[in-house]
Amino acid sequence: MAGFTSFSLTNPIVLTVSILAAIGWFILFVGGCVAAFHGITWWIIIYNLFVVVLVFIGTGLSTLANYTNMIMILLTISIVYLTYLIPILLSAEPVGARAASGGAVILIICEFIWIFLFGSSEESWVHQTTHRYNDAGPIIATPAIIQRQLNRTGAAGTSGAAKTRNSPLPQFTTEKDLAESSANVTQATALHNYQASPDDPNELSFEKNEVLDILDRKGNWWQARKQDGTTGIVPSNYFES
Incomplete structure (x- = not known):
């Protein structure tokens, strides 16, 4: 259940699923009223409101890791309730029953996705793929590979350091530049395992609790160096700030 520790509401995938869940509950609620x-x-409607609000608060405050087992149990119970409720709504005659069933379907799909996201381990495909997206904010969600290119382009234009597509790390032309860069190097400890994308040779793989030298902390992808001297880029949200 390690996935809880690194998912937050600023992650675009988590945010999208949470918003859809809220919309599904609202449709269920309005249909029930009509x-x-x-x-x-x-x-069942009130119970699901409690679950949706709890997930919103937990991901917003990044505290779901403290209640992993409880959240998974609540989501499982909610899915059972909704599975029981949907046939009843579909067979009901009052106006609004079918709309309510549609909201229940949306909600149950979102809760299944929550279970896959939050219940995935750090090494799983679900966890790794989700964290390849930029989680800098809920409004603009850019794939990490695009964000890295933007960061590299901007850095090349402002710092004057030579950067290429195949080598995102700065190239120092003088001993003074090298000395200044070494003085700014800090270390960071990995919070989770990470497997570098095979599509981007600039990424570094690392393990939980591994200590890396951070050469540049700008943006969502830091420039780092491993203990064996290998350099590359790493996702900042996998490290202690």
């Missing part, structure tokens, strides 16, 4: 449901249907 159809004048009562009894266990409203219990």
